[in-house]
Amino acid sequence: MNTEKIQTYVSSPIFKTIGECADELGVSCYVIGGYVRDRLLNRGKGKDLDIVVVGSGIEVAKKVAKALPGKNPLSVFKNFGTAQVKHGDLEIEFVGARKESYRSDSRKPLVEDGTLEDDQNRRDFTINALAIGLSKGEFGELLDPFNGIEDLKNGIIRTPLEPEITYSDDPLRMMRAVRFATQLNFEIEAESLAAIEKSAKRLKIISQERIMDEFNKIMLAPKPSIGLALLHNTKLLHQFLPELISLKGVEEVEGQTHKDNFWHTLEVVDNISKNTENLWARWAALLHDIGKPNTKKFIKGTGWTFHGHEFLGSKMVPKLFKRLKLPMNDKMKLVQKLVRMSSRPTAVVSDDATDSAIRRLLFDAGDDIELLMILCEADITTKNNRKKNRYLKNYQLVRSKLVEVEEKDRIRNWQPPIDGAEIMSTFDLPPGKEIGMIKKAIREAILDGIIPNEYEAAKGYMIEKGTELGLTPKAV
Structure with missing residues (x-):
């Protein structure tokens, strides 16, 4: 890798200040992890810096907070041996280089002071173990013990050490592997992928909050289905969202089948993600069919039906959110509402749909009418272009009627004139x-x-x- 190019990544005066403070204390320090990875991928500079100090990270942080111009709030976390300095819109985390070892009966590591090499060994992936020196004599030098540069070039997610050990020690790393593969559109290396499937059940020892933090980052990616498919294939999804797994499969009776609602759902999530970054609208797309397994019936002469699946699905949302430790506030209510109303616009697509039906749709949806329409349009996954265009044209007709009735009757967020x-x-x-x-x-x-x-x-x-x-x- 071009040394001059690497040095430009740490050309900002802040890196010089950090290095000089470490030199004055007689310790070495390095910027490591996400900042280095993203600069090498040309994904921007980011606002988070992780600094590893071979010595006391807290002492370097204190010195840096005083040395940088302006007011730089300092937070010290003695129990974890870390400190944070806020400088402008930057958050700079300082930690002493650590060595970790695990006992077979606990996922909590024994932590002791270590070298930079020890610290890089404990990192989750080779692309996150890349470090750039900031101290005198090493300034601007890239330290890449696991050939992470090649993995970046080839789009590979790989663990620095034996993958089964890496994932067993900290099972959240399995979710992180899927998250990075989704965000970066990388592939998880084959041995690592097999180790995730083998260790999938260990995810259950991780808190739901931490799992959901990673899962929501997957849901916010440009194409969430990459991660959702990986979570399914590795059996990770089975550990925390069995309701989605229940959607999988196709039944046949008298030669009639229904679509596989699991893979359909992944398409819907991708479709809605093209038109909104609203996380909870994407969750509504993910859950819009969860009531189908319990409402599925085959009626002779009619075929497969799922009557009432929207209502049942909406009733499932609060329990699911509570179990997953997701917010039980207006965000959950939005998901519940969109799931419940996910088929409503289809009832007003015909040319003879009454103004009354449109008024009720507007009244019930309120300010969420646009998200509801985006969800309905995302639900069109047919591969028949003629059908797809007809459905989209029908929804455009609904949109026109919504505008017309709203202008005439002012029903959205309406309260009756008599209280x-x-x-x-x-x-x-x-x-x-x-x-x-x-x-x-x-x-x-x-x-x-x-x-x-x-x-x-x-x-x-x-x-x-x-x-x-x-x-x-x-x-x-």
Whole structure:
């Protein structure tokens, strides 16, 4: 590798400052890992720097925090022997070079001070073990003991040491291997891939939070199906998302089959990823068919049906999110809503679809209508171009109708013009079931187009419905 080119990667004054601080303390230091890998791949400079010190990383961090211009917040984590310095938009992590050894009865390593070579040995992959010297005499020198440069050139994910040992020691590395293969569009080396499948069940000793952190990075990649297929093939997916595995397979009855909903789902996730970076919309694509295995039926003369799979799937979402330690807030509710409504737009694709149906779709979807339409369009995975174009044209018709009705009736995020307080005041009523009945009647009448979305019309309808219930409006 061209030495002059490598030196340009550490030409920023910050690297000179770090090296000089280490020299003053009589220790060696190196920038290692993601920054080096991404510079070599021309993926930008990044905002995270990992600095390995053959000595005390904490002491170097303290000195660097004072030496850099401006205010540079310092955080020290004595229990882990690490420190962090924030400088502008950079986060610089300092750690002493370590040597790790594992006991057979524990995944927690015995840690002791080590050399740079020891530290590189404990790295997950050869492409992450690359280091550039920052100290005097080594400044700008690339240290590559495992030929990571060649793996970068060839697009290979490989462990520095025996893969089975590497993955058994820290099973999260299996998820990281898949994540890097997905993000970088690299291949996992054959021996390493076999070791992942052999060690897959050890993933269960890793916390769901750490697994989901890696999984979400896979989901946010440009083409998530690369990672999802690898997770399936190595049996990692089986350990934490069996609901997806249940989608796999094709049944045949009387010569009639249905599509393999697992591989269909992966296509849908890729399709939606072309049009949105919203992680939770991508999750909705991943889970949009999870209700199908439990609703699948073969009806003679009709074929395979999955009636109600959207409703069942939406009911499964909260339990699944809770188990995986995913957020149980508006993000989960968005996924649940999109799964539940994933077939709704298909009901209004015909030319004779009523304004009422469009109003209800807008009312129920609210601000999430665009994500819902993107999901529905992503769900088109037919290889028949004529069919695909017809479906897309139908959804374009739905989009046009949505715009037309929204401009006319202002239904999105709409609240009826009459609220409960006005109903109680009009009929001199305390809170009770009649209030809810009248409110619902007004809402349904507006959605069905019986009355316009206007105050005076809604007020007249309120009095009419209240009178039908035997209520008497107060004299004005």
